Amino acid sequence: YLDSRKPKNFPPGPRWWPLIGSAFEIMEARKRTGYLFQATAEMAEKYGPVLGLKFGRDKLVVVYGPEAVKEFLSSEDLSGRPHDDFYRMRTFGKRRGIILVDQNFWTEQRRFLLRHLREFGFGRKTMSSMIEDEAAHLVTYLKETIVKNDSVVFNVETLFNVPILNTIWKMMAGVRYHPDDKNMQELLAIMAKLFGTVDMTGALFSRFPILKYIAPEMSGYNIMVELHVRMYEVIGKMLEEHKRTHNPDDPRDLMDVYLTALKSENPGRSFSEQQLMAICLDMFMAGSETTSNSLTFGVLHLMLNQEAQNKAREEIDRVIGKERRPTLDDRPLMPYLECVVFETLRMFGGRVLTVPHRALKDTHLNGYFIPKDVQVIANLHGCMMRPENGFDDPEAFKPERYLKNGKIHLPETYMPFAMGKHRCMGETMARANVFLFLTTMIQNFEFSVVPDSPPDMKMVDGVTPGMKHFKARVVPRML
């Protein structure tokens, strides 16, 4: 089978069968190993760091291991975004198909967003204080629930969903929801269902478009449409309210800043209300599950590793004390907590595939030929979960692995937010969220295993890895 592709030297991989391509082998390896990241890591061992796959009509290249991943993520030729149905819908929502993904559009919007996300706050409210407020609300909620239910046992896998979502909504549109809010819980449930039905390489319905018509439920199409319709309803209402109360001299959030840009003399070709709504949806999709799942991994490992939890608590008590709220200004004084955050992000990031990129023209990667429009994706497992890349005993949660003589050193291959032109835009916010939530939780509670209900270490495989149900004893240090 390789011979037929040899003249152009497409990356090697399992056999392509008519119609289904290599989908069967991938499904089989995924079922056996439990996860897509593991299945593609295994295939990379067999075929090499650049893996050529085919799903239905689409070719897909998966890149594994630091050298190939760095070459890929630094390549200008491979910096496009896919324009199949799945990603077009994700980026442009309801009016899918009308606007095509245009590189210049994305570059302009990305520049604007990065500037404002890095500025880290709108008007008088800093991003740190928004997150501190949310973490404090969670403490109150947990303590009240303990008293109400007379129990310290909590399901942790969903604990951070609404609080994290609130930090993103606050930054975008100035709103927040109660953890028990029905509408938000419903939206999150739809998103969790969608993220469990599709994965980073796309959706079944985009690989086999006929499934949209003959199996819309099973292929994830219905749930994808439902999520978009519901989200655009919510975001649309927020936008109307912002337009009504907009004051350019007193920006409250990203929507206000964007509306000001839109009203300016020369806003740029890519600025529109529709684009603003698409950005809000993108932030919601990119920022919520990633951050809350990372936090869940953090709590799980701190619960299993009491020594690390105690060390973190000692540092908190020494630097912040028991009463004052942790802030981002404490971070430089807390190297151990910083390392807990790095390790938490590795536990999550070492199990994800990046968002797919698209070849903007015929090009080469690691000596292989990549035709124009083929999708390329990196599996970050090889960069952060391999002993030969500076992570000995990679499955163990060891914050001290980054500490040398009291100073933090990150291996070159540490990249939970990827790198290059598409490096995560929410990195500053994600790191702030993980730091402030973990610090506030450890300052206020002791987390331990529920004796007759130890955590099932298996994860849910989907767009991002998440923990299955797991409970923890969450004992307040002071009620």
Ligand code: HEM
């Ligand atoms: C722990 C949390 C997070 C992790 C581990 C993470 C990781 C990543 C990774 C690996 C990528 C892919 C880069 C690529 O394809 O080359 C990405 C992209 C992105 N992330 Fe994050 N992310 C997190 C949180 C967030 C948050 C909170 C936001 C927004 C508020 C966000 C917004 C984005 C956006 C918009 C992109 C697409 C960037 C582009 O295409 O230019 N992320 N993220």
